[in-house]
Amino acid sequence: MLGFMDYIQHAFHLASQWNSDNSYSSLTASARDILDFDIPRGLRFSVSSLSSPNFANSYTFGTSGVVDGSLSYLYSSLPLQVASRSKHIDLTELIRGYRHVLELRRPDNPWWWETWHRGKRVDRLATLLYGRLYVPASRLEALYLRRISPTRQVHLSCVSDERLQNGGTILALLQDDRAKSSTEYLFSTDSALLGVRGLYNFGPDPRSSTFPPNLLSRFSVGGELYYGLLNASGGCSTGLRFTTLPAHAGFPYTMTLTLNPLMGNLSSTYSVKAGRNLSMCSRFDFNFYSYESDFVVGWEVWRRRARPMESASDRLAEDVLSKPVPTLRDKEDDVEGVLKARIDQNWRIGLLWEGRIKELLVTLGASIDLRNRDQIARSVGLEIQYSS
Amino acid sequence: MAFNFNWSPLIADTSRARDMLTSALNKSPKPPIIVDDIIVTELNLGSTPPELEILEIGDLAEDRFRGIFKLAYSGDAFLTLKTRVQANPLNTHLSTKPSFASPQPLAAGSGLTIPLQITLSDFRMSGFVILVFSKQKGITLVFRNDPLESLKVSSTFDSIPFVRDYLQKVIEEQLRVLFMEDLPAIVHRLSLRLFSSEYSDMETEEVDGQRNDDSTIPVDPLASPPQDPTDAFGFPLDDDQFSLDPSAELHASFSQKNLLRLAALTDSHRTLSLFTPSIRDTVFRAWAGPSDRADQFGQHPSFAAASLSRMNSALGIHSDVSTVSGSGESDASSSRPTLSSFSSYYGSNGGRNRARPKKRRVVDLRRPKDESKVPDAAPLPDAVQPPARVPATIQEREVDLPSPTTTPTTYPRLTGQQPSQTTSSAISSINLTSSTAESPSSSKSSAESAPPPYHLHESLPTRVGKEKPNDLTRHNLNSIPMFRNYSFEKPGSPLSAHGRTSSFTNLYCHHHPQQYWASGHAGTSYFESTGSILEQAWMRKMATEIASRVAGEKAAREKLGGVVKGIVSSPGAAPPLADAPPAYGS
Numbered sequence: 017m018l019g020f021m022d023y024i025q026h027a028f029h030l031a032s033q034w035n036s037d038n039s040y041s042s043l044t045a046s047a048r049d050i051l052d053f054d055i056p057r058g059l060r061f062s063v064s065s066l067s068s069p070n071f072a073n074s075y076t077f078g079t080s081g082v083v084d085g086s087l088s089y090l091y092s093s094l095p096l097q098v099a100s101r102s103k104h105i106d107l108t109e110l111i112r113g114y115r116h117v118l119e120l121r122r123p124d125n126p127w128w129w130e131t132w133h134r135g136k137r138v139d140r141l142a143t144l145l146y147g148r149l150y151v152p153a154s155r156l157e158a159l160y161l162r163r164i165s166p167t168r169q170v171h172l173s174c175v176s177d178e179r180l181q182n183g184g185t186i187l188a189l190l191q192d193d194r195a196k197s198s199t200e201y202l203f204s205t206d207s208a209l210l211g212v213r214g215l216y217n218f219g220p221d222p223r224s225s226t227f228p229p230n231l232l233s234r235f236s237v238g239g240e241l242y243y244g245l246l247n248a249s250g251g252c253s254t255g256l257r258f259t260t261l262p263a264h265a266g267f268p269y270t271m272t273l274t275l276n277p278l279m280g281n282l283s284s285t286y287s288v289k290a291g292r293n294l295s296m297c298s299r300f301d302f303n304f305y306s307y308e309s310d311f312v313v314g315w316e317v318w319r320r321r322a323r324p325m326e327s328a329s330d331r332l333a334e335d336v337l338s339k340p341v342p343t344l345r346d347k348e349d350d351v352e353g354v355l356k357a358r359i360d361q362n363w364r365i366g367l368l369w370e371g372r373i374k375e376l377l378v379t380l381g382a383s384i385d386l387r388n389r390d391q392i393a394r395s396v397g398l399e400i401q402y403s404s
Numbered sequence: 405m406a407f408n409f410n411w412s413p414l415i416a417d418t419s420r421a422r423d424m425l426t427s428a429l430n431k432s433p434k435p436p437i438i439v440d441d442i443i444v445t446e447l448n449l450g451s452t453p454p455e456l457e458i459l460e461i462g463d464l465a466e467d468r469f470r471g472i473f474k475l476a477y478s479g480d481a482f483l484t485l486k487t488r489v490q491a492n493p494l495n496t497h498l499s500t501k502p503s504f505a506s507p508q509p510l511a512a513g514s515g516l517t518i519p520l521q522i523t524l525s526d527f528r529m530s531g532f533v534i535l536v537f538s539k540q541k542g543i544t545l546v547f548r549n550d551p552l553e554s555l556k557v558s559s560t561f562d563s564i565p566f567v568r569d570y571l572q573k574v575i576e577e578q579l580r581v582l583f584m585e586d587l588p589a590i591v592h593r594l595s596l597r598l599f600s601s602e603y604s605d606m607e608t609e610e611v612d613g614q615r616n617d618d619s620t621i622p623v624d625p626l627a628s629p630p631q632d633p634t635d636a637f638g639f640p641l642d643d644d645q646f647s648l649d650p651s652a653e654l655h656a657s658f659s660q661k662n663l664l665r666l667a668a669l670t671d672s673h674r675t676l677s678l679f680t681p682s683i684r685d686t687v688f689r690a691w692a693g694p695s696d697r698a699d700q701f702g703q704h705p706s707f708a709a710a711s712l713s714r715m716n717s718a719l720g721i722h723s724d725v726s727t728v729s730g731s732g733e734s735d736a737s738s739s740r741p742t743l744s745s746f747s748s749y750y751g752s753n754g755g756r757n758r759a760r761p762k763k764r765r766v767v768d769l770r771r772p773k774d775e776s777k778v779p780d781a782a783p784l785p786d787a788v789q790p791p792a793r794v795p796a797t798i799q800e801r802e803v804d805l806p807s808p809t810t811t812p813t814t815y816p817r818l819t820g821q822q823p824s825q826t827t828s829s830a831i832s833s834i835n836l837t838s839s840t841a842e843s844p845s846s847s848k849s850s851a852e853s854a855p856p857p858y859h860l861h862e863s864l865p866t867r868v869g870k871e872k873p874n875d876l877t878r879h880n881l882n883s884i885p886m887f888r889n890y891s892f893e894k895p896g897s898p899l900s901a902h903g904r905t906s907s908f909t910n911l912y913c914h915h916h917p918q919q920y921w922a923s924g925h926a927g928t929s930y931f932e933s934t935g936s937i938l939e940q941a942w943m944r945k946m947a948t949e950i951a952s953r954v955a956g957e958k959a960a961r962e963k964l965g966g967v968v969k970g971i972v973s974s975p976g977a978a979p980p981l982a983d984a985p986p987a988y989g990s
Contacts, residue, residue: 187506240511278492
């Protein structure tokens with residue numbers, strides 16, 4: 017489950033019409049959300065609020081052996097009109113599962129964003145500022161996001177912590193999303209790491225006027241390249257993805273294949289939304305240098321509130337008449353909870369339940385190691401969020 | 405005299421040492437590049453024994469030995485380790501960084517773990533080893549400095565220069581930790597198992613429950629002195645075991661039971677309890693007189709804990725100074741590197757020493773001298789010596805330590821007067837002071853007529869200016885601790901007000917708790933008129949010594965004449981010292 021601040025950031029992306037899925041770093045987003053979900057540790061409680069459309073704050077208090085907490089503030093220059101009460105937040109927005117890749121949207125013309133008033137431009141660029149202070153660890157996180165043009169975004173994140181080398185680190189990202197392709201340039205002060213990521217979508221160009229409206233699927237390739245100037249080491253990977261689009265008639269699925277040629281790591285995922293309430297994903301890793309392999313399977317089951325009684329004829333009519341063209345917001349606001357599970361080849365099991373109990377958003381997780389008989393439950397955690 | 409070190413049996417069976425090395429290597433947090441346990445697969449001590457040069461032998465008997473060696477090794481020992489490492493530098497790099505500002509690569513950070521075999525050979529070592537052996541405590545072996553000079557790391561990755569250099573660096577770091585921290589602990593535990601029956605009994609009991617309890621034993625032999633058999637029961641240790649002081653060996657003969665009884669005895673002394681535990685072959689003796697009591701006073705942990713810690717820290721400062729100055733000198737002190745810095749080490753963490761049952765180091769240095777001075781309390785001017793401008797020895801400075809009682813009145817007066825009268829006036833002022841302790845009002849006028857108390861500091865740069873340039877730093881350093889002792893008379897510090905009333909008891913009642921020891925003195929001189937002879941003699945002695953030093957400085961200043969006066973009066977000369985904070989802030 018996303019934290020409240022991540023939810024607000026996502027809302028900012030939506031409001032500023034930024035497609036964060038069209039990036040090489042989110043190539044395997046579906047598999048990551050189904051397989052690599054975080055399991056909370058200990059007890060965590062957070063209270064958040066979007067006190068005005070531009071300002072949000074959140075306080076977290078947790079204990080996992082030691083008591084700690086954090087407080088965070090967020091300012092957005094765009095007014096965010098989203099549901100912020102934990103009773104009303106749409107859980108499909110908050111809980112990340114199988115990721116429907118949407119059809120590409122044609123980027124805005126720059127002059128659409130201009131606002132003129134008496135011969136002067138008065139529009140402002142959308143900006144998001146976010147800060148989070150962890151106590152008692154005294155770690156400070158800061159984020160600066162700015163939409164500098166309809167196709168570009170600057171992302172600056174900093175961490176200040178005296179235990180880090182040089183007392184902190186800064187990551188600067190320049191993201192350029194031209195729908196057909198997207199590139200990201202990054203620089204991290206940690207060992208002066210330089211990086212480039214790129215993604216290219218095959219198929220018709222959404223910027224052209226002959227862009228067909230209902231594409232069924234999309235094929236994308238991408239790659240990334242890093243080089244640390246100070247430690248003279250680098251890394252690279254390349255990947256491809258095939259995914260169905262919402263107009264696809266059958267069940268939605270996504271296949272990805274990533275390859276790290278330097279380290280000889282090959283990873284393939286297959287995620288499928290088998291039904292309205294069920295998604296599955298599997299991932300197979302293989303290293304052709306060390307012959308090590310890894311296999312993980314995961315499921316997520318959505319549980320919805322029982323609908324009011326429908327007459328049989330209604331259901332019949334629905335089945336026959338309405339062709340299954342699922343739109344994303346198709347009656348999904350009645351979600352009660354999601355159960356996620358994963359298991360890997362070493363019999364390590366992760367279980368997570370996320371849902372809403374009255375006004376509280378609850379995350380309950382456990383990781384279990386069946387190999388290690390004397391300590392089967394490795395960690396258990398409970399996270400409770402309330403927002404207003 | 406000859407020593408016979410037999411090297412060959414050490415080569416024979418290394419399996420136990422191998423196990424211990426394995427556990428020692430895995431105990432400390434490993435760098436992120438190492439993703440598995442480090443396993444020692446092969447350990448060969450080689451056929452060439454290390455060369456040992458005996459520098460000093462502090463104690464020698466059938467069942468105990470302590471000495472300092474110079475160790476040089478360039479033999480053919482080798483060690484083979486096996487582990488698994490992460491070959492992707494991006495992976496190790498990211499694993500140590502916060503995720504919030506990490507670039508979060510998609511697959512570029514995926515891991516590749518590679519089994520790695522490392523052979524360490526061509527050890528070149530040289531260093532000073534302190535070896536203490538006794539039947540009860542086993543062998544304690546401490547490296548005075550970092551002994552590792554070089555070694556050769558050969559691994560699976562020798563063909564990749566970047567990885568090879570990295571491994572070399574990381575392994576050298578780990579080995580230094582091993583030599584300085586883990587090896588002494590291993591040697592000690594091995595020797596205990598051999599020699600001490602008490603320990604081996606204990607260990608066999610422990611073995612049933614848990615075989616490896618490495619984590620419970622502190623590994624830093626300097627931060628915590630090597631364990632003796634009593635350690636497991638939580639009894640404090642004596643830190644004198646490195647001092648090469650033969651009398652410190654007394655403690656070694658205390659057994660577990662006796663220590664318990666002694667603890668009970670001191671407990672009963674603290675209260676009104678009349679219970680006396682029976683200790684065999686022991687003569688119980690009461691305190692004979694005030695001198696004994698004072699002697700005991702300094703040693704008693706519960707009374708003097710605070711003052712001891714203060715004295716210790718002062719000692720630490722002093723001996724630091726002497727180490728520094730010693731390095732300025734040539735070989736003479738560098739060939740004996742141990743003693744002064746040891747005392748500095750133990751002195752500097754006085755808080756740890758607080759619970760020690762005995763504080764021989766602090767008390768014994770001064771007391772015998774003091775008592776010898778008691779009979780000739782009258783002929784004080786004889787004690788005036790030519791100004792000792794040799795680098796102040798530790799003892800001389802220690803004598804200064806408890807003396808701040810006298811300073812607030814003496815120094816202001818002294819600096820204001822002619823050098824010829826200095827000593828006598830100092831003595832008279834001291835006498836005055838001790839009498840004012842009984843009647844504060846009578847001395848008020850004389851104290852008020854004193855010039856501002858920081859005259860003392862002006863004499864320091866003078867002395868510095870007089871010295872030869874190469875002596876300059878040393879004397880500067882030497883003067884600083886002394887200065888610190890007096891520095892609380894700066895105007896602005898709360899004590900300057902008490903200097904005006906010149907009441908000892910006031911002084912020390914308001915002063916820091918660290919001054920407890922001194923306040924004990926002041927208290928006795930104030931409340932017990934009978935016991936004050938000793939105290940007065942003590943103070944007189946102090947006064948003469950201070951007076952002599954000040955007189956010497958005065959004379960030196962006179963000699964230098966106008967030049968020095970220029971320095972003294974120039975504002976730039978004094979401030980660095982005058983601005984120094986009080987050594988023991990409240």
